[in-house]
Amino acid sequence: MKSFIKIIMAVTISYCFSTKAFAQTINPNELINPTTETGLLRKILNDIYYTYYSPMYMVNKTPVFTMLKVDLTQNGKIADISFSDNTNEGFASAYLGNKDIAVFKSTIEKYAQQKSFSNTSILIPISYQPNSPSKGGVFSYDNIQYFTKFKGQTISAPMTILPMVIISVLSKNEM
């Protein structure tokens, strides 16, 4: 049985490590400026993740559970982009005031075009979890109540919810 497990491990790792073939398939431009649906979605989520998983933001020790909403026009252009009403200003401005916000928006619009989104809203749940893996109760009733409200209004269809972005930061020895 142990041998079997070792073989499975070796095959799995060797697959992951078949780097000579892999190295030839790396397309740096696709990583930075993706064109595929998968690549665009990855960049959208990574843009959010690394906005908060950065030394500049990680000094904040307040947990945040929020929703980013992007309203799209009939042409798939961004009409509005905002965080749910339970979001503190520092968290919102870290993304909306980011120096790369124009790139963030451009990526979202490219993704919307590929998905043929129009007249809809994209919702992206975001959870910022400092002091991980501690999972103590950190959200009040008001906090959760306002999670689904934007500018005082409850969200309404049509909408598309993208995968949740979880930024988990250890209280010590984070790497």
Add this chain to the structure above:
Amino acid sequence: LGYNYNITNLITNENFYLPSNGEALTHNLVLFFLLIVGLMYSCKKDLTTTTPLDDATQTAAIKEAKAWFEANASINKQATQATQAINAINDRKWSEGVSLDWNKPLVYNKNKITLVEMPLVNSSVVFAINHANANGITQQNNYTTTSFIVQKDSAGVFRGWFMVLIADTSYVNGNFAKLKLNTYKSHDKDFSGRLMYYNPKGEFLAGWRYEKGSITKTLSVATQSLPGNQPKQQVNSQQQVNLVMTCFTYPFTTSTATCVTVSSTQTDCTYTSTTSYITECFQTSDGGGGGGGGGAGGGGTPGNDFPQPPVPNPCPPVAVASVGGQHINLTPGGGGGGGGGTNPCTPVPPKDIKNEVKDPCLNKMVGAVINKDVTTVVNELIQNVFGGSAKVNITYSDALTLNTGQLGFTPPPASLDANGNLTITVYLNKAELPNASQEFISTVIIHESLHAYLTTTGSLGQLQHNTIASTFASQMALDLRQMFPGLTVNDASNLAWGGLQSTPDFQNNIGSDMTKLGNFDATQAAYSSGTKGAKCN
């Protein structure tokens, strides 16, 4: 030999091939002519100074060479079990699959340098321009011969490299015995084909194209693959002079065979093949005599001698990993090697893997963990992805100030560099890490290097820890024990899980068990504070 090295150093110097203006070109052409004359003289002189060895001296030389080869080969095999399993499946080191025929050595002596040449048994390593040609790996009549050269220089330092000959079919013309006319010392006056040198790790060192006994082209490793298997012609636009170099790039398949004798008439072999790309270049204007040979000594002299290998690494084959690993620098180098520093034997990292860490402790640890001579699986992964490709590079730095408690940080690059390449920077916490043990620092470096690797795969940042936990944590522990043989299995495992506490795998394996969690926390605390393990400073 020393004279030859010096001459060819000048010939192959980039300044010769890449002068910045016409004046430099004229100057260099004159120099080239003078050097060719000198080279021809030196080759002739070398032939005359080759001294025959008596039987006793030859026997002693063979015995020494064999002892050196076997000692290094066995060290090379001291990898972890997982490493061996991977290599068996995927990318085995040559020296692990190579059998030399010690009954058929050729021994030469030149200027107090002894060279012992052995053919490979059953051609256990073979090269081919396409996969189909590699199928005849154990056939007697194939167009490839490979031998291994062991050199002992006047200082008593041993080096080794492979010499591979791929003869043209027109040269062999059905008479495969002609291949035996070609040895390291001399070649058939009508030899046509390719001659290539590889170090024991299978890394290309130098190569030449021969036509009717003369060098017509130089070979180099292509910087990128080509779609399909068709040779493609390209003009090297990087040449800044009027010497137009026309280049053809071919896929070259390197195959190794592990054979089991089933009966006196049947042998079952398992083949492992990898493909790399070799570029052949020749000068299409101004003639020039066909490339001039390259390497470190031979040059393009049609005649008896094959070119000498590239300039050996000035470093003797000594342990290069200073953290307890028993790694031996088996390679003869890759041409040049450092120079200008106070210690020419300081390992020079590949250009695509840069260590820009200023803190001396962290700098030393990066050099010890991420090093082309270190045989840990994760290190080899990093070397293969970043060290062999100009497209993706990695830099280690401590320039960014990290928050307290954040030991490393590997953000994805926001843009490509001017050449369209992706450079990922790994930042290390210079305020906290130097106080930790070497074991702990190594863990952080490996952990962050895996982030860099996963970034190149397009892995989502938030999922990278899950992948490290599920795929790499066990291997990290094995690698740590390889680097630090005194590390216990439990401590290595607890170190490898560091930074992964939020992952499902950690929670399932350690987090849900109070005893294991307590041991994990204790290990992390002890090694991060430096109270356990080897101090860095």
